[in-house]
Amino acid sequence: MTIAADTWTLATVPRAPGDGMPWGPGGFLSAPEPARGGAGADRPLDDTTRATGPTGPSDTTDTAAAPQPPADSDAPSEPAEPVGPESLFDDETATGTTLLRLAEQHATGVLLGDAGAVYLLDGEVVHAESPASPTLDVLLAAAGRLSPESWQDAVDQAGRHHQVGRFLVEQGRLAEGELEICHLGALFDAAYFALGPGAGQLRFRHGAAHWLGPIRPVSARTVARESRRRRELLDQVCPQPRLDVSPVARRCGSTATASCSARQQALLDLADGVRTPCTIAHLLGRPAYHVLVDVRRLAAAGLIGTPYDEEPLKPTPLPTWLGHAATAEEPDVALLRRLRDLLEARL
Amino acid sequence: MPGIDECLLEAMDLPGALGASVVEWISGLALGAVGESPNGDHEATAAETAELARLAAEYAAFSAREVRYIAADTPVEDIIVTTRTGFHLLRFVETQFDSSVFVHLWLDRATANLALSRIRLQDLAERLALS
Numbered sequence: 001m002t003i004a005a006d007t008w009t010l011a012t013v014p015r016a017p018g019d020g021m022p023w024g025p026g027g028f029l030s031a032p033e034p035a036r037g038g039a040g041a042d043r044p045l046d047d048t049t050r051a052t053g054p055t056g057p058s059d060t061t062d063t064a065a066a067p068q069p070p071a072d073s074d075a076p077s078e079p080a081e082p083v084g085p086e087s088l089f090d091d092e093t094a095t096g097t098t099l100l101r102l103a104e105q106h107a108t109g110v111l112l113g114d115a116g117a118v119y120l121l122d123g124e125v126v127h128a129e130s131p132a133s134p135t136l137d138v139l140l141a142a143a144g145r146l147s148p149e150s151w152q153d154a155v156d157q158a159g160r161h162h163q164v165g166r167f168l169v170e171q172g173r174l175a176e177g178e179l180e181i182c183h184l185g186a187l188f189d190a191a192y193f194a195l196g197p198g199a200g201q202l203r204f205r206h207g208a209a210h211w212l213g214p215i216r217p218v219s220a221r222t223v224a225r226e227s228r229r230r231r232e233l234l235d236q237v238c239p240q241p242r243l244d245v246s247p248v249a250r251r252c253g254s255t256a257t258a259s260c261s262a263r264q265q266a267l268l269d270l271a272d273g274v275r276t277p278c279t280i281a282h283l284l285g286r287p288a289y290h291v292l293v294d295v296r297r298l299a300a301a302g303l304i305g306t307p308y309d310e311e312p313l314k315p316t317p318l319p320t321w322l323g324h325a326a327t328a329e330e331p332d333v334a335l336l337r338r339l340r341d342l343l344e345a346r347l
Numbered sequence: 348m349p350g351i352d353e354c355l356l357e358a359m360d361l362p363g364a365l366g367a368s369v370v371e372w373i374s375g376l377a378l379g380a381v382g383e384s385p386n387g388d389h390e391a392t393a394a395e396t397a398e399l400a401r402l403a404a405e406y407a408a409f410s411a412r413e414v415r416y417i418a419a420d421t422p423v424e425d426i427i428v429t430t431r432t433g434f435h436l437l438r439f440v441e442t443q444f445d446s447s448v449f450v451h452l453w454l455d456r457a458t459a460n461l462a463l464s465r466i467r468l469q470d471l472a473e474r475l476a477l478s
Binding site: 045139140142143144174175177178179180181182184185188217225226229230261262263264284285286287289290293294 | 349350351354369371373374375378379392394405407410429440442443444445446447448459466474475476477
């Protein structure tokens with residue numbers, strides 16, 4: 001899935017705080033260290049992406065779209081030399097390459113795209129979010145592990161210090177291992193979408209930190225490699241990418257429930273032809289990628305599909321108790337009279 | 348209440364321990380790893396052991412007649428693979444949320460005590476997830 005380098009050219013970063021996340025609330029962002037000189041902490045990344053673009057023509061005539069970065073003393077000078085990880089990641093998308101370049105610079109901030117956000121602290125990934133992926137609180141609340149009120153209370157008390165994760169453990173509301181397992185699952189899940197083909201134009205907002213705080217930082221290289229491995233795994237199971245985004249429905253006539261696990265059965269029960277895998281993931285309180293994998297496995301087994309890839313859906317037969325009344329061919333006059341009489345009697 | 352790293356380091360204290368990792372078995376992701384890996388790559392090992400764990404966790408052969416796993420991901424508690432030179436212990440971690448995680452401990456067959464390791468790993472996996 002090589003994407004032309006131009007598609008990934010990073011736009012200038014919006015100055016308004018809420019503009020940074022077209023896909024969600026801007027409230028997640030905060031910039032604890034205001035930029036010096038009022039020029040904003042945002043720095044366009046055109047040079048870095050161009051330098052490591054997968055197609056490699058390191059043409060630097062992109063100045064029209066790229067205002068000069070503010071001359072912050074802490075902003076590393078642009079390493080324009082095309083060295084670095086691209087030899088390891090020839091087939092990685094440009095988003096992964098951008099992430100790696102930011103990690104090399106030990107950057108702190110948030111990488112924003114259309115499909116999500118990846119938070120970096122000193123070059124390591126500390127958090128990721130995507131609208132496709134259930135967040136930590138959704139995962140914990142769906143299983144009844146942590147009530148939304150308890151979560152909100154922790155956010156209210158520790159959010160401004162960016163220590164919500166630490167707070168939950170210190171207050172004994174979550175075990176450290178639990179928090180790490182659940183958060184890592186959510187982080188890699190969201191990063192898979194945020195770094196995926198739907199990322200669109202990327203922006204990097206320097207200095208932004210997430211209120212959850214660092215829990216168990218992972219290297220950007222691990223995140224980029226894992227996202228690629230996950231994509232390959234899906235295609236190995238069943239090469240039908242549209243299953244990820246389309247509504248899914250149980251295949252008519254497939255009654256082989258014995259061949260699927262209890263986890264998959266729960267998924268099948270929610271596959272009504274309207275819900276997408278990501279919607280189902282939110283309902284089940286599972287990482288979205290887990291649902292994608294199960295959908296592909298079920299599709300490979302012929303148990304699930306998109307509603308459009310077979311013959312047009314037959315109209316669902318009406319329940320028998322409706323009888324002829326609902327067919328509207330001719331109204332049941334006697335029934336209507338009785339209804340009217342009953343209603344009038346209650347006036 | 349140890350975190351992932353403390354749990355792995357504790358597992359490595361067992362006699363004969365060569366390597367340990369915490370792995371998510373649906374995606375094959377290694378959440379953490381210490382020590383050696385049988386094929387020199389913890390991530391590749393995680394992907395392979397995850398596949399084994401998934402089959403055990405999902406196949407009806409191991410879940411029939413089991414009624415005590417409504418909350419857990421799987422009725423399987425652990426998997427033991429014995430090779431000519433080592434033991435591989437895969438212990439499922441029971442969490443109260445949907446996690447699908449296991450701890451993988453690789454042991455030297457000549458020096459390890461399988462029964463002891465199994466009990467200690469069970470204890471570790473429980474403490475990892477319980478507050």
